[in-house]
Amino acid sequence: MSGGLAVAVRELARLPEVWRAPKKSSAELEQRALAGLNAMLAHCHQHIQAYAGPEYKVPLSSVGELAALPLLTKRDVLDAGVDSFRTPGLPSSQYRVDVTSGTTGTKLEVWHDADAYGYHGATVLRRFLLSGYRPWWRIAHIKPFPRPVRWFQRLGLFPRTVVGAGQSDEEIKNQVLAVRPQLIMGYPVVLRGLLRSLTPAESVRLKRTLRMVMTDSELLTDEVAELLADGFGVPVLDEYSAYEVLTVSSQCRAGAMHVDDDRVWLEIVDADGQAVPDGTEGSVVVTHYRERAMPLIRYALGDRAVLLPPGCACGSNLRRMKLVDGRTNDFVVLPGGRRVYSGVFLSLAMFTPGVAECMVRQDEAGAITVHLVPDVAAGVGFEEAVAEFRRRFGELVDTPVELTFVQTDRVALTPGGKGRFVESAYGG
Numbered sequence: 278m279s280g281g282l283a284v285a286v287r288e289l290a291r292l293p294e295v296w297r298a299p300k301k302s303s304a305e306l307e308q309r310a311l312a313g314l315n316a317m318l319a320h321c322h323q324h325i326q327a328y329a330g331p332e333y334k335v336p337l338s339s340v341g342e343l344a345a346l347p348l349l350t351k352r353d354v355l356d357a358g359v360d361s362f363r364t365p366g367l368p369s370s371q372y373r374v375d376v377t378s379g380t381t382g383t384k385l386e387v388w389h390d391a392d393a394y395g396y397h398g399a400t401v402l403r404r405f406l407l408s409g410y411r412p413w414w415r416i417a418h419i420k421p422f423p424r425p426v427r428w429f430q431r432l433g434l435f436p437r438t439v440v441g442a443g444q445s446d447e448e449i450k451n452q453v454l455a456v457r458p459q460l461i462m463g464y465p466v467v468l469r470g471l472l473r474s475l476t477p478a479e480s481v482r483l484k485r486t487l488r489m490v491m492t493d494s495e496l497l498t499d500e501v502a503e504l505l506a507d508g509f510g511v512p513v514l515d516e517y518s519a520y521e522v523l524t525v526s527s528q529c530r531a532g533a534m535h536v537d538d539d540r541v542w543l544e545i546v547d548a549d550g551q552a553v554p555d556g557t558e559g560s561v562v563v564t565h566y567r568e569r570a571m572p573l574i575r576y577a578l579g580d581r582a583v584l585l586p587p588g589c590a591c592g593s594n595l596r597r598m599k600l601v602d603g604r605t606n607d608f609v610v611l612p613g614g615r616r617v618y619s620g621v622f623l624s625l626a627m628f629t630p631g632v633a634e635c636m637v638r639q640d641e642a643g644a645i646t647v648h649l650v651p652d653v654a655a656g657v658g659f660e661e662a663v664a665e666f667r668r669r670f671g672e673l674v675d676t677p678v679e680l681t682f683v684q685t686d687r688v689a690l691t692p693g694g695k696g697r698f699v700e701s702a703y704g705g
């Protein structure tokens with residue numbers, strides 16, 4: 278999914294433009310996004326079956342007009358057939374294939390053309406360089422799959438050792454320590470496990486070299502970010518991405534999640550697909566407007582977020598966003614219809630003595646089971662931890678809810694390796 282000469286050449290060619298983009302004014306960034314959207318829409322309407330309808334025959338006169346077009350979900354794409362979203366006749370050398378990890382139960386084979394991938398690669402380099410990372414820092418990247426070696430790594434830059442996320446906490450810890458990393462990258466759930474398994478002496482050893490932690494792919498709540506920053510003693514920078522549109526936003530040194538406005542157009546919408554005002558929570562809708570192989574126009578990612586007004590201490594004029602709560606479908610429904618999102622359970626797990634992690638499952642009949650991973654170091658018994666968790670949950674939701682507790686030794690990871698904290702099969 279990365280590497281390859283065609284992409285490398287484009288990454289380098291795009292780098293100067295990508296590097297300058299955050300310094301452009303908000304108005305210019307928006308104008309450029311509008312031009313990018315219009316170029317993509319013209320291509321889509323002319324070449325791609327799914328966009329042959331008259332509603333797509335538009336030059337937009339403002340980015341806001343994008344909201345007049347229909348929303349698209351993964352289900353819609355699968356039902357209509359993925360081929361109808363692809364540019365026909367594209368030689369296989371001109372695109373790369375990504376398969377979504379299927380956290381929502383359905384896999385989607387997404388195509389990204391070399392141009393779109395190259396521009397994205399340049400924005401990833403921008404993310405690293407703006408974060409304060411130095412290109413010679415050793416990286417321990419905890420990942421479920423091995424990663425291909427990139428062209429710049431052959432030059433000795435961004436030296437990375439991949440540590441398999443599927444191993445035991447002990448094995449992960451030993452391999453990370455052996456790297457003597459300046460940067461550790463991984464999912465929050467795995468990084469929390471790493472923190473728990475470090476002895477005080479090992480923690481000291483790790484901190485001698487460690488300068489930064491980067492998290493990805495899973496909701497990082499403020500509490501978890503704080504826990505990781507305290508535990509590792511270094512800044513923790515998050516990013517937000519999806520296979521369908523690649524990176525949406527990444528965190529700067531000033532702590533803001535900046536949207537890649539020069540590659541994707543992000544909308545935060547209400548239940549009717551209409552934009553909500555800045556600062557108001559809604560659903561994430563993304564259009565990767567540089568994509569030509571398989572453009573997904575107004576693609577609903579299923580996450581909840583707010584857009585924040587422009588302006589950041591780091592000097593970037595790229596828009597800022599903040600994820601809240603978790604994926605739109607990561608919730609359980611209480612009697613009376615109230616939804617409780619994964620962020621609530623993550624916080625509960627963190628602040629309840631004796632609890633390291635939790636996973637919540639709701640069955641078709643609505644019964645809720647909480648799988649608790651005990652925090653052995655806290656010296657609190659399982660029954661005691663359960664009672665406290667139950668009490669705090671009752672306080673939070675303020676309504677009687679029947680919970681069943683089960684003891685487990687680790688959070689189930691999805692095929693993509695993320696922690697899947699909340700899952701509900703309950704429709705009502």
Ligand SMILES: [Zn+2]
Nearest residue numbers: 529533589591
């Ligand atoms: Zn910033």
